[in-house]
Amino acid sequence: MKHALDSAAELNVLLKLIDESYSRRSWHGPNLRGSLRGVSAKLALWRPGQGRKNIAEIALHAAYWKYVAWRRLVGEKRGSFPLAGSNWFERSAPYSEAQWKKDLALLEKMHATLRAAVAAISPEELTYRLNARSVTNAALIRGIALHDVYHAGQIQTLKRLARASG
Numbered sequence: 001m002k003h004a005l006d007s008a009a010e011l012n013v014l015l016k017l018i019d020e021s022y023s024r025r026s027w028h029g030p031n032l033r034g035s036l037r038g039v040s041a042k043l044a045l046w047r048p049g050q051g052r053k054n055i056a057e058i059a060l061h062a063a064y065w066k067y068v069a070w071r072r073l074v075g076e077k078r079g080s081f082p083l084a085g086s087n088w089f090e091r092s093a094p095y096s097e098a099q100w101k102k103d104l105a106l107l108e109k110m111h112a113t114l115r116a117a118v119a120a121i122s123p124e125e126l127t128y129r130l131n132a133r134s135v136t137n138a139a140l141i142r143g144i145a146l147h148d149v150y151h152a153g154q155i156q157t158l159k160r161l162a163r164a165s166g
Contacts, residue, residue: 007123007124007126007127008123010123010126010138011118011121011123011126014118014126014138014141014142014145015115015118015119017141017142017145018114018115018118018141018144018145019115020145021145021146021148021149021152022111022115022145022148023111028149029152029156030152030156031148031149031152032062032107032148032149032151032152032155033107033108033111034152035151035152035153035155035156035159036055036059036104036107036155039055039100039155039159040097040100041056041095041096041097041099041100043055043159043162044056044059044091044095044100044103045091045092045093045095046158046162046165048158048161048162053088053154054091054158055155055158055159056091056095056100056103057088057089057090057091058151058154058155058158059103059104059107059155060083060088060089060091060103060106060107061087061088061089061151062107062147062148062151063103063106063107063109063110063111064081064083064086064087064089064110065087065144065147066107066110066111066113066114066144067080067081067110067113067114069114069140069141069143069144070110070113070114070117072130072134072137072140073114073117073118073121073137073140073141074117082106083106091103114144118141121137125137126138126141
């Protein structure tokens with residue numbers, strides 16, 4: 001059995017991981033929010049090829065999975081994500097700066113909601129599972145942080161490819 005102090009320390013580390021992967025300075029380079037800084041609506045729509053995702057779609061995908069992680073942590077039922085659909089949300093022209101800002105605000109809101117849920121759980125809840133086949137809450141939190149870093153790297157690559165393509 002895990003000691004309560006170990007669980008409290010783990011929760012603290014997980015909160016730092018959530019913060020660093022999304023918005024706090026870290027050694028590995030841009031986090032998710034940092035990778036989106038300065039991206040215009042035009043750049044957000046650029047695709048490296050037919051059938052490939054663009055930056056706007058990746059940002060909304062990240063927002064959706066933050067919502068899923070939050071929902072699992074708090075026991076909320078499906079169906080309350082602000083956009084219709086799940087996982088991937090197509091974005092194509094026409095696409096305004098206002099729409100891009102709205103999509104970024106949704107990502108920010110989903111992150112804040114998830115961050116608050118993680119901060120509110122007890123250290124003992126880190127070992128809870130949604131059901132017998134699911135991962136622990138701790139693994140879910142680590143996974144969503146790693147998801148942010150993974151997509152931050154994709155966004156950085158897409159920005160470089162778009163700028164190189166003229």
